[in-house]
Amino acid sequence: MRRDIFQAIADPTRRAIIALIAVQAMTPNAIAAHFDTTRQAVSKHLKILTECELVQPRQEGREIYYQLEIAKMKEIDKWLEQFRKIWEDRFSQLDSLLLTLKQQNK
Amino acid sequence: MRRDIFQAIADPTRRAIIALIAVQAMTPNAIAAHFDTTRQAVSKHLKILTECELVQPRQEGREIYYQLEIAKMKEIDKWLEQFRKIWEDRFSQLDSLLLTLKQQNK
DNA sequence: TATAAATGCAACTTTTCGGTTTCGCAAAAT
DNA sequence: ATTTTGCGAAACCGAAAAGTTGCATTTATA
Known part of the structure; x- marks a missing residue:
């Protein structure tokens, strides 16, 4: 469970997610719509990105917007x-x- | 076997190897002496680094000097x-x- | 209030990864 | 000529990762 930023960007899908939410914060469903995987898979990636503080969740009603912590880059x-x-x-x-x-x- | 540079730098040992040979080209044995692993393990890392062209081997007798391809960085x-x-x-x-x-x- | 939507979490499976051990080969040293 | 040294490759192993499925929870909506 040793998450660091280098491992986080090793996965191509995660890099794509990072590039995507760099523009604007997005929800897991919205992100998943851009890729060929399930929402749960994206959710897992987001969890990893959150764990190494590359991304920050912001709850808004029943939705959770994930925002890139650009400084971490x-x-x-x-x-x-x-x-x-x-x-x-x-x-x-x-x-x-x-x-x-x-x-x-x- | 999908090697890219981001996967290459994901491993902390490989990052250390990169930093090490950035100064000067080294042989697998010389590199392994700096770490707490076997030469074979280092050899495996070097193979990965070579595959994604981050490192270049240069044979010299029975020794092989691995040189960092700094441009790839x-x-x-x-x-x-x-x-x-x-x-x-x-x-x-x-x-x-x-x-x-x-x-x-x- | 009943239903649908958005999400996280846990269990399970398959694949990948990093490491060790063993082996074989070629170059150098004795 | 024999031994030592430096190296890569293959086989194997345990741990971790990535993806899928199913379920529980919370918040909107009809």
């Missing part, structure tokens, strides 16, 4: 940060350095 | 792009707009 961005540094560096200095070395070896 | 960044737009907008215009609408409905 930054965690992924934060993880990417360490690599962004590399891929920016690598294409400027390092690559030209390696190229020089390679040509010297010929 | 951009795919995650690319997916985040759609949300980055939202989380930048939402805190400026949209939120205040919705707040106004909500108060008018009362």
